[in-house]
Amino acid sequence: xxxxxxxxxxxxxxxxxxxxxxxxxxxxxxxxxxxxxxxxxxxxxxxxxxxxxxxxxxxxxxxxxxxxxxxxxxxxxxxxxxxxxxxxxxxxxxxxxxxxxxxxxxxxxxxxxxxxxxxxxxxxxxxxxxxxxxxxxxxxxxxxxxxxxxxxxxxxxxxxxxxxxxxxxxxxxxxxxxxxxxxxxxxxxxxxxxxxxxxxxxxxxxxxxxxxxxxxxxxxxxxxxxxxxxxxxxxxxxxxxxxxxxxxxxxxxxxxxxxxxxxxxxxxxxxxxxxxxxxxxxxxxxxxxxxxxxxxxxxxxxxxxxxxxxxxxxxxxxxxxxxxxxxxxxxxxxxxxxxxxxxxxxxxxxxxxxxxxxxxxxxxxxxxxxxxxxxxxxxxxxxxxxxxxxxxxxxxxxxxxxxxxxxxxxxxxxxxxxxxxxxxxxx
Amino acid sequence: xxxxxxxxxxxxxxxxxxxxxxxxxxxxxxxxxxxxxxxxxxxxxxxxxxxxxxxxxxxxxxxxxxxxxxxxxxxxxxxxxxxxxxxxxxxxxxxxxxxxxxxxxxxxxxxxxxxxxxxxxxxxxxxxxxxxxxxxxxxxxxxxxxxxxxxxxxxxxxxxxxxxxxxxxxxxxxxxxxxxxxxxxxxxxxxxxxxxxxxxxxxxxxxxxxxxxxxxxxxxxxxxxxxxxxxxxxxxxxxxxxxxxxxxxxxxxxxxxxxxxxxxxxxxxxxxxxxxxxxxxxxxxxxxxxxxxxxxxxxxxxxxxxxxxxxxxxxxxxxxxxxxxxxxxxxxxxxxx
Numbered sequence: 001x002x003x004x005x006x007x008x009x010x011x012x013x014x015x016x017x018x019x020x021x022x023x024x025x026x027x028x029x030x031x032x033x034x035x036x037x038x039x040x041x042x043x044x045x046x047x048x049x050x051x052x053x054x055x056x057x058x059x060x061x062x063x064x065x066x067x068x069x070x071x072x073x074x075x076x077x078x079x080x081x082x083x084x085x086x087x088x089x090x091x092x093x094x095x096x097x098x099x100x101x102x103x104x105x106x107x108x109x110x111x112x113x114x115x116x117x118x119x120x121x122x123x124x125x126x127x128x129x130x131x132x133x134x135x136x137x138x139x140x141x142x143x144x145x146x147x148x149x150x151x152x153x154x155x156x157x158x159x160x161x162x163x164x165x166x167x168x169x170x171x172x173x174x175x176x177x178x179x180x181x182x183x184x185x186x187x188x189x190x191x192x193x194x195x196x197x198x199x200x201x202x203x204x205x206x207x208x209x210x211x212x213x214x215x216x217x218x219x220x221x222x223x224x225x226x227x228x229x230x231x232x233x234x235x236x237x238x239x240x241x242x243x244x245x246x247x248x249x250x251x252x253x254x255x256x257x258x259x260x261x262x263x264x265x266x267x268x269x270x271x272x273x274x275x276x277x278x279x280x281x282x283x284x285x286x287x288x289x290x291x292x293x294x295x296x297x298x299x300x301x302x303x304x305x306x307x308x309x310x311x312x313x314x315x316x317x318x319x320x321x322x323x324x325x326x327x328x329x330x331x332x333x334x335x336x337x338x339x340x341x342x343x344x345x346x347x348x349x350x351x352x353x354x355x356x357x358x359x360x361x362x363x364x365x366x367x368x369x370x371x372x373x374x375x376x377x378x379x380x381x382x383x384x385x386x387x388x389x390x391x392x393x394x395x396x397x398x399x400x401x402x403x404x405x406x407x408x409x410x411x412x413x414x415x416x417x418x419x420x421x422x423x424x425x426x427x
Numbered sequence: 428x429x430x431x432x433x434x435x436x437x438x439x440x441x442x443x444x445x446x447x448x449x450x451x452x453x454x455x456x457x458x459x460x461x462x463x464x465x466x467x468x469x470x471x472x473x474x475x476x477x478x479x480x481x482x483x484x485x486x487x488x489x490x491x492x493x494x495x496x497x498x499x500x501x502x503x504x505x506x507x508x509x510x511x512x513x514x515x516x517x518x519x520x521x522x523x524x525x526x527x528x529x530x531x532x533x534x535x536x537x538x539x540x541x542x543x544x545x546x547x548x549x550x551x552x553x554x555x556x557x558x559x560x561x562x563x564x565x566x567x568x569x570x571x572x573x574x575x576x577x578x579x580x581x582x583x584x585x586x587x588x589x590x591x592x593x594x595x596x597x598x599x600x601x602x603x604x605x606x607x608x609x610x611x612x613x614x615x616x617x618x619x620x621x622x623x624x625x626x627x628x629x630x631x632x633x634x635x636x637x638x639x640x641x642x643x644x645x646x647x648x649x650x651x652x653x654x655x656x657x658x659x660x661x662x663x664x665x666x667x668x669x670x671x672x673x674x675x676x677x678x679x680x681x682x683x684x685x686x687x688x689x690x691x692x693x694x695x696x697x698x699x700x701x702x703x704x705x706x707x708x709x710x711x712x713x714x715x716x717x718x719x720x721x722x723x724x725x726x727x728x729x730x731x732x733x734x735x736x737x738x739x740x741x742x743x744x745x746x747x748x749x750x751x752x753x754x755x756x757x758x759x760x761x762x763x764x
Contacts, residue, residue, distance in 0.1 A: 234487065235490075236486075236488065236489050236490030237474070237488050237489050237490075238489070239490075264487070264488070287490065288489075290491075292516050293513070293514070293515055293516045293517055293518055294491070294492075294518060295491075295492035295518035295519065296485070296489070296490040296491050296492060297483075297485040297486075297490035297491075297492070298490065300482070300483075300487075312482075312483070314483060314485075317490075318518040319518070320516075320517075320518070321516060322542070322543075324543055325542070325543060
């Protein structure tokens with residue numbers, strides 16, 4: 001199994017009377033088997049939108065969805081349990097035709113691809129029912145490491161939003177889901193809700209031609225996962241965990257996902273990991289104030305890897321009257337605080353732009369350009385440039401573009417939570 | 428070489444009081460081998476939660492860090508006694524003391540970790556241990572005290588470099604150093620050789636009390652340059668900043684070494700600024716009633732208490748030794764547990 005390690009970055013020194021402790025925890029997995037192969041079962045479910053709109057664009061969308069699904073099937077490792085679901089106002093199991101899941105081998109892969117070729121686009125869109133269908137399929141493999149790819153090209157209009165929310169909540173902890181929106185007629189917020197709750201990613205695939213590569217990459221990544229990880233946080237009596245969020249590779253608020261794991265201890269699921277990756281988490285704890293000269297533990301950070309607890313990393317609080325110590329800025333904490341502000345600025349700027357509030361949009365998107373430029377988020381700067389003309393990136397002076405492609409605005413929105421890591425090698 | 432340390436668990440040789448490593452075989456010593464009191468097994472000092480609710484030295488209910496042996500430590504080696512304390516305003520003790528009554532010589536070392544650097548507590552202990560080991564070794568082979576002090580500073584520097592993690596992102600651990608060798612001088616007097624870097628001090632408390640070191644600090648250098656008065660210098664924003672130290676970023680880690688000859692067998696007092704900042708003048712220090720107590724450990728512990736009562740703004744370390752036996756010979760005060 002891969003080795004997991006947690007490293008804490010913080011300024012542990014607090015001025016007299018201060019009670020807020022910030023820390024960035026880097027979790028790194030190394031030395032994995034590479035090919036995946038977890039100890040238990042692995043499940044891969046591919047869910048594609050087969051609603052009427054998928055027949056649009058002269059049939060290019062549904063053809064692309066079929067080809068992408070077949071590419072994903074070819075990427076599934078032998079022995080993995082899998083299924084294909086077609087989604088309209090209800091879910092239909094495209095493959096297997098028998099109850100439950102199929103075990104991947106040359107024969108089942110071929111049969112699955114033949115079934116996918118028969119998929120036609122007709123009907124509505126009810127994403128919640130698709131998710132529940134995946135959960136139902138997974139009953140055949142309890143405890144398996146399960147992953148789904150969900151593709152839609154439209155809004156969730158064949159069921160109520162409450163239905164979708166109920167389905168999302170039911171599926172939390174049952175499987176992970178990467179959500180992809182094809183074209184520009186889907187809602188970023190809907191798919192983001194699905195992906196965030198189900199510990200996956202969300203992205204736009206503007207052109208059907210790009211879908212096959214995307215599905216292959218998502219499946220390959222899922223096949224590389226070998227361990228399920230939770231972040232286990234101990235915080236002292238009388239303290240309050242203000243937030244715990246993933247900050248790299250993208251921003252995800254984990255605060256509401258905590259499960260109590262004993263007195264003063266809470267587990268936050270981090271999903272399945274490959275044996276070779278690294279992610280950063282920012283946590284903020286409010287603790288009872290100590291006297292100058294006191295030292296307290298603000299948090300113990302443990303990792304639970306496939307139910308086995310790993311040694312802890314410590315988040316400390318030391319009260320001092322030395323301002324030289326307490327006013328130090330921890331570079332990691334400052335960097336990710338900036339990255340969160342960047343995501344907020346983009347989101348608020350785009351909302352203002354949609355509402356016709358050009359003034360707010362200009363200010364917010366200008367600030368976003370400035371923050372992205374400072375932090376070296378070159379991808380984000382590039383995405384912003386599709387929406388604004390940048391006059392001075394350092395000052396954050398921008399003008400809103402008159403003509404903006406929907407796909408560009410959506411790409412900026414959906415990718416606004418992607419972060420860059422801190423630039424190393426500074427003094 | 429004598430010392431109160433227990434036998435090394437690896438080779439069985441007697442170890443130096445407070446040492447982290449065995450001088451004979453280099454094995455790492457646990458607190459047990461130091462003969463240090465073990466603070467574990469006590470309920471939380473802050474919330475009273477039971478001892479089994481602790482991990483990594485912290486209470487697992489309120490999170491309070493539990494005291495360590497180094498927070499308040501008293502040690503005796505023959506004619507030398509030392510006390511070190513965390514003080515009232517710092518979260519850990521970054522001062523370290525190491526000393527040995529080697530029969531022919533008294534060797535005393537104090538290092539004060541620079542608290543704005545990483546792992547300053549480990550740096551100061553490693554430096555003090557390394558310096559003491561080198562001094563005892565060199566002197567036992569008949570080496571010259573001045574030469575031994577230079578070599579001791581070099582090994583201390585090496586020991587601190589081992590702690591530096593090589594990361595440019597965090598401040599390199601560093602510390603001061605003051606090391607004293609006291610040997611029998613001409614006509615029953617005392618020969619004292621002092622080497623130092625930074626603002627930890629050595630005093631001669633004999634017939635004519637004298638401060639033996641001159642601080643390597645911004646304040647002291649301003650005064651020495653004749654630019655300002657001592658009072659003005661103390662108000663300088665960087666008055667307390669030291670100008671020489673031991674550590675990876677040390678500009679000049681060569682100790683300043685001075686030799687002294689005294690006609691009597693007075694006491695040598697070595698201390699960190701946690702003490703002398705409350706009695707900066709030698710006459711003031713010499714006049715402290717604590718120094719009139721019979722036992723040297725009482726004297727050292729008394730001065731630590733005085734510094735704490737005066738505010739305890741920094742870690743405090745005091746080591747007192749003399750070639751003369753303790754006034755009440757053979758009745759060393761018991762070591763507090």
